[in-house]
Structures are given as C-alpha cells and as structure tokens.
Amino acid sequence: MMATLVIATKNPGKAREFKEMLAPAGIEVKTLADFAPFEIIEDGTSFEENATIKAQTASAHLHLPVLADDSGLMVDALDGEPGVRSARYAGDHDDAANNAKLLAKLAGVPDQQRTAHFHTTIVGIKPDGSKLVAHGQVHGHILHELTGTHGFGYDPLFFVDELQTSMGNLTDTQKNQISHRGRALREFMAHFNEWWGE
Numbered sequence: 001m002m003a004t005l006v007i008a009t010k011n012p013g014k015a016r017e018f019k020e021m022l023a024p025a026g027i028e029v030k031t032l033a034d035f036a037p038f039e040i041i042e043d044g045t046s047f048e049e050n051a052t053i054k055a056q057t058a059s060a061h062l063h064l065p066v067l068a069d070d071s072g073l074m075v076d077a078l079d080g081e082p083g084v085r086s087a088r089y090a091g092d093h094d095d096a097a098n099n100a101k102l103l104a105k106l107a108g109v110p111d112q113q114r115t116a117h118f119h120t121t122i123v124g125i126k127p128d129g130s131k132l133v134a135h136g137q138v139h140g141h142i143l144h145e146l147t148g149t150h151g152f153g154y155d156p157l158f159f160v161d162e163l164q165t166s167m168g169n170l171t172d173t174q175k176n177q178i179s180h181r182g183r184a185l186r187e188f189m190a191h192f193n194e195w196w197g198e
C-alpha cells in the first residue's frame with residue numbers, strides 16, 4: 001500500500017518512531033513540521049480526549065486524514081502523576097527539567113515502590129469524521145539517575161521490566177518492539193484498512 005499519513009505531532013522523537021514503524025508498511029509519514037503552523041490547544045483531561053483534539057483540529061485544518069498520539073508516564077507512588085500533564089510537568093515542555101522534578105519527587109522512595117507505566121492513546125480522524133482509537137502500555141520502574149542516551153522525554157529514567165534495562169539504553173528499533181507507542185500503533189494498524197477505506 002502507498003499512503004501518506006499525517007501525524008499531528010510537534011515532538012521529533014515521536015515522529016522518528018512512527019516513521020520507522022510505518023515505513024515497512026509502505027506508509028510515508030508527514031508531521032506538523034511539514035505544514036504551515038496552526039494552533040492546537042491540548043486542554044483535554046484524558047489521553048483519548050487530547051489525542052482526539054489533536055487529530056480533529058489537524059484534520060479539519062488540513063482536510064486530510066490525521067493520526068495523533070497522546071501519551072504520558074504514570075508513577076504509582078505519585079498517584080499517577082505526571083499522567084496527562086507529562087509534557088509540562090515542570091512547567092515548560094523541557095525533558096531535563098521534567099526528569100529532575102520526577103527524581104526530586106521520588107527522593108527516598110525505595111525500588112519496590114517506584115513502579116510506573118507509560119501509556120499511549122492513538123486516535124485517527126478522517127475529514128468525514130470517522131475515528132479509530134488504539135491504546136498501548138509498557139510497565140517498569142523509575143530509576144534513581146538518568147541512564148542511557150537514546151529516546152526522549154522520560155526514557156532515561158524508565159527501567160523496562162521485561163527487558164531489565166533503561167529505555168534510554170534501547171535503540172528506536174528495540175524500543176518500538178516493546179513500547180506503549182509501538183503496541184498502540186500495532187493495534188491501530190490491525191484496523192487501519194477498514195478505517196482508511198478503499
């Protein structure tokens with residue numbers, strides 16, 4: 001199949017992961033960076049609401065089918081924080097500041113209480129309004145210091161239980177195989193043809 005799919009993201013890390021995962025399906029990925037800028041206000045209270053706002057706004061503006069990803073990190077000892085506020089946890093969409101704040105909040109919390117998971121909700125919206133939703137999660141623990149240089153966001157603080165290493169140590173290919181985003185996208189692609197049509 002040859003298709004171009006717009007992902008309504010400004011996050012270059014997410015864009016890289018989507019491009020790598022969709023290339024084998026013959027799907028070319030464009031992101032918001034490929035279009036003139038327009039405003040998207042992520043003021044929803046859940047991942048699905050925010051992903052729907054992003055996809056809906058971009059699809060209406062561009063008159064194209066659009067996929068959006070809203071994701072975040074839920075830490076059990078912090079009652080699920082930073083959650084839907086993951087991007088702006090420390091105020092300003094700054095990975096280093098977010099990671100520093102998370103470490104400070106967990107100071108003194110022992111390993112067995114540092115359980116956490118990443119969640120992604122992907123929403124696809126077409127100009128005719130048809131919608132496709134998929135979710136994915138990966139479970140782990142929050143490390144005591146930044147570990148590894150791959151990925152983005154909270155990756156260097158997230159110990160992946162099933163691989164027993166930091167997400168920051170994984171290449172994009174390795175991360176995509178087990179990540180919240182990879183799992184959500186595989187579920188999304190299982191219903192893609194039906195949603196896309198033709």
Ligand SMILES: O=P(O)(O)OP(=O)(O)OP(=O)(O)OC[C@H]1O[C@@H](n2cnc3c(O)ncnc32)[C@H](O)[C@@H]1O
Nearest residue numbers: 008009010011069070071072086087152153154155
């Ligand atoms: O909304 P877009 O433009 O897609 O980009 P964003 O970075 O604002 O993305 P979100 O609104 O979904 O916010 C999710 C935040 O959660 C974190 N996050 C999401 N996925 C992650 C991943 O795979 N690894 C590490 N951190 C992640 C990271 O801090 C993101 O900024």
Ligand SMILES: [Mg+2]
Nearest residue numbers: 010042070087
């Ligand atoms: Mg965002």
